[in-house]
Amino acid sequence: MDFTPTEEQTAARDLAARIFGDLATPERLAATGTGSDTDLWKALCAAGLVSAVEDIGLLGLVLLLEEQGRTTAQVPFAASCVYGLLAVGAHGSPEQRERLLPGIRDGAVVVCGALPATGGVRASERGGLTGTVPLVPWLRDATHVLVPDQRLRLWLVRVADAGSEPVESTAPWAAGLLTLDGAPGEPLGTQGAYDDVLATARSAFAGLQAGVCAGSLARAVAHTNTREQFGRPLAAQQGVQLRAADAYMDTEAIRVTAYEAAWRRDQGLPYATHALTAAWWASEAGQRVVHTGQHLHGGAGADLEHPVHRHFLWGRQLDAYLGCGSEVLQELGELIVSGAEGTEGGEA
Structure with missing residues (x-):
């Protein structure tokens, strides 16, 4: 590699x-x-x-x-x-x-995704989709939304043909509630396409989390190097150094696992378990890092207007979007036991 x-x-x-x-x-x-x-x-x-x-x-x-x-x-x-x-x-x-x-x-066409599947959407034999998805990130910006049905087939739906209501999430992702009432959809790929797209999304959003964590940590390092307590920078304290070091290691773990999953997809290699591994690190370690970034800012970290608070909100939203660590770990374990790694780049 x-x-x-x-x-x-x-x-x-x-x-x-x-x-x-x-x-x-x-x-x-x-x-x-x-x-x-x-x-x-x-x-x-x-x-x-x-x-x-x-x-x-x-x-x-x-x-x-x-x-x-x-x-x-x-x-x-x-x-x-x-x-x-x-x-x-x-x-x-x-x-x-x-x-x-x-x-x-x-950029004239913007596509968002109602993934992972919640089982709340059903498709008729004619391709009409019915059901709701409570929160779809970036739906308010999108012209099209990619929707999986109860059988994990992918459908591309024009947002204009569906119902959409604004939903405010932890992070400002222009999210919306998607309501489908017989909305026409066009099928995208075979049934196995869902697994590939979901693994691709997990890898990509893990990479996004790596950046969120790196930005949070960079702000914390800058703050603790300039903020003094008892005549010394906060960064000189061993406790601060240990917290920052742990956050750095967590950020690197998110980054390298996201890189590996993405690289394997690009090479046409199976990468479903690697995408889940990246998602687990992004979820579990990501929330630790953004908590650390906010904590090392002291009282300033509690200020909702402070830039580091945005990293905290994004980190927690990505944690929720990727799935809590225990859920991702269970899915990873089941995939390993079943030996059904099969997701490859391109048509699965």
């Missing part, structure tokens, strides 16, 4: 870091409120960072999402790349790819 970024992946990551760093400032994020930054989304698409994912693969996307996570930039980058660009590219028919991919690349 070699996780060293290629020249193309490095260039895309550096460009993403520059755009997120310039445009996703704390002041701008505060002004955005709970919605998305449409100007930032347009800038990312105009720079070709969405379309670049087709060339730099899932590992490249993970690198880009790390940069988003460092700034907690409010754009549907992960969702539209995972549930749109990569899902349609891997499992769409030639006609679907020709029709949908150009719009996804330039």
Whole structure:
């Protein structure tokens, strides 16, 4: 395994870091409120960072999402790349790819995902979908939503054909309640496509969590190096150093497991267990890191307006979205026992 970024992946990551760093400032994020930054989304698409994912693969996307996570930039980058660009590219028919991919690349088409499956959606023989999904991240930004039915078949639904109500979640992800009342859906891929898309999502959102944790820790390090107590920086205290060291190790564990899962998908290797491993680290370790980041800020960490609080909210939302650690661990154990690793890049 070699996780060293290629020249193309490095260039895309550096460009993403520059755009997120310039445009996703704390002041701008505060002004955005709970919605998305449409100007930032347009800038990312105009720079070709969405379309670049087709060339730099899932590992490249993970690198880009790390940069988003460092700034907690409010754009549907992960969702539209995972549930749109990569899902349609891997499992769409030639006609679907020709029709949908150009719009996804330039940001005119935004796809979100009602994954993981909750069993609340049923499909009729004619493809009409009925049911509700309580919370779909980025639904308020989306033109299409990828929905699994009770048999784990994937359907692409136009949001205009469904019912959508705003839902406020822990993190400002422009989420919504999805209501389907016979809404028409077009099938995407075979039944096995669900497993691949879910594993891809877990790998990608674990990468996003690695960035959130890295950003939280960076703020904590900067704070403890400049804040003094009894004439010494807080960072000189052994207890602070140990907490920061543990958070660093947790962040690296999230990062390397996300890299491994993404790399294996790009190489066409089975990666379902690796995606679950990354999700477990992102869930369990992620919430530890963002708690540490807030705690090391002392009283400032309790300020809801402080930038580190955004990392705390994002970390906890990603923890919930990926599934609590015990649930993910149980699914991982069952998959290992069954020996059903089979998820590979492309059509499963």
